[in-house]
Amino acid sequence: MSKTTLTRRGVLKSGAIAGAGVALPTIFTASSAAAYMNEPTGSSVTLGFNVPQTGPYADEGADELRAYELAVEHLNGGGDGGMMNTFSSKALKGNGILGKKVEYVTGDTQTKSDAARASARSMIEKDDAVMITGGSSSGVAIAVQGLCQEAGVIFMAGLTHSNDTTGKDKKANGFRHFFNAYMSGAALAPVLEQLYGSDRKAYHLTADYTWGWTQEESIVAATEALGWETVNTVLTPLAATDFSSYIAPVLNSGADVLVLNHYGGNMVNSLTNAVQFGLKEKTVNGKNFEIVVPLYSRLMARGAGENVKGILGSTNWHWSLQDEGSKAFVRSFGEKYGFPPSQAAHTCYVQTLLYADAAERAGTFNPCGIVEALEGFEFDGMGNGPTLYRGEDHQCFKDVLVVRGKENPESEFDLLEVVEVTPAAQVTYPADHPMFDGGELGECNPGS
């Protein structure tokens, strides 16, 4: 006869394990009646806007949220329609998406991967969001993209510039409209050669995380192809605020170009420190010392004030563009909010319209239908010229802007001037390019 001993601890342990076991299969599982995750059954469809509402990128997140609200308004037939009027696809009718009114919920990424995943998970599980979009960091984008793949919903990335988002970390359910670090290098290189020549010595300061690494790799490759020499590449802590001890060695390194692979507060502080140390006025190797900020953001450039004057960089979009799509978006956004939109706002607005258009063309919200509709989709009228959503990696290929800090700005928004619009062909790379190697797109996941 066997003897069974029951202890309180044993019961609790078994209960916890059994509870987790029961709960596990219900996580990210569509209801048995649904064909896919969060299939809308009522008269509305819910989108999840996951943006930084707190933390260092909160202002950028606020601009993204404004753009999303504007997109929802336009999709539901409100306002002047914005880019829906200039979009080459005419599937959107201003009556929501597939006749369902568009509603939205918001989450706060805090620019932290774990917080972003938690808010995305909450929007998927509790609010039945059928698509997640937004963000201002590559680390967050990659984390949320992975979650959406697992959950079986579409992820339309916001501002993410790391090669990895559509490189080694690409996912079938994820799509990026924003440009990437490789494209920045490819767009900047000819302008750098034209303005600064092919005999230069570059010193890189790089933020020590995924985006910084891929940005440095891209710019080094692009400039070395011109004949530039890379004198040194130095990783700086993401939490660094004072870059003086990293700038000081540049002075006597023999370099005549400083490349700041920094974004946000890092960029503001490192550029400010570099200018304080007189680098812009310095002459090295018989040439004027130059500073390059490969990824520019107007919102961030404001923080650096006059220090951005004359500094070259690249950007995904700028409100001063004169194509019909950009003008329509700037008009809608400007009249609603009183100031021009940022590039983060632009990419988020466009992503929302692209998702809605894909659903209309596919005739379903099923993620696999959306994926099929977006893969290889060519469009125009969204502010970046003719654009392709490439099927192999879900990356948009379009023109890239090379910009420079304006010497005599006429307003607080007039900080950057477009130096060159680099055609899409010049920034296009093969899907198996070594910088994007290592990951598998996989199969779309409808979540059921």
Add this chain to the structure above:
Amino acid sequence: MDAIILQILNGLDKGSAYALIALGLTLIFGTLGVVNFAHGALFMIGAFCAVTLSRILNFSFETIDPGKTDFLGNPATVETAYLEHWFGPEVGGAIIDWSVPLAILFSIPVMLVVGFVMERGLIKHFYKREHADQILVTFGLAIVLQEIIKYFYGANPIPTPAPDAFRGSLDFGVLLGFDPNAIIYPYWRLVYFLFAAVIIGAVFAFLRFTTFGMVVRAGMADRETVGLLGINIDKRFTIMFGIAAAVAGMAGVMYAPINSPNYHMGMDFLVLSFVVVVVGGMGSLPGAVLAGFLLGILESFASMNEVKSILPGIDQIIIYLVAIIILLTRPRGLMGRKGVMEG
């Protein structure tokens, strides 16, 4: 050699900020016995005093310029600062240009009031509580203060430049006989170092040579006995809290042109400053200053490429590494007193 001198200058500069914040922290801990995690927020509020005064001095009126258009194609508005309108572009412009130094005067009363309200309104209720309670409540206060600043000023850094006269940099190398451009150092950072030295000297002189300072020092050594002599030591300690707040605030004002103020800057300095206080010795004012400069210089040297090539990542851990070594060999810190936070 020139690289070493440059990093020493950098270290002194960083150390100035650490020392000023740590000095205030130590003053509060030494007098009130409170571990004030909101002290970094006072530094941040000081920097935003510079931003605020700059905005006040830039108060403008708008006129329509029919020759220009805004981003929507409407006639553009041109802003003219009242100061420039009243006193002419030169005088008005000069006042605006000097907004950061002027903000020191602006920040002193503001920070005294902030310090007084903070101490009387919240912190005094925690004097007799555990240090853990004090840390929790002051850390919470710091988060509240930074969120308030973010609400009014946004999350992005706000450029707050130094006066034109102090922009650019000094060719320090030429003064020392090196080649031109070998050791370049920004004017404002030199100003910051001198300013820190003056403030630290003034605080020490105040405590050393005034009757008020003597009483405070006596109270720090033996609060009970001073109280038995009929001196209202609590009142003096409250004033010291205000002075410590003003020191942190002035440090923040002067730091604004070095790195554009943002709502998070206090937190960036807070942890490092606490390490400085602990390394210097809890409650020791000279220890805080010494440790501030020492750790600032070590941090700068650790950022040198030559050092990082031997010890990758050392720049990120050097301060904590030194803190561990010092606390293992001198548990009370460099100049700590017996009995402080012990037993």
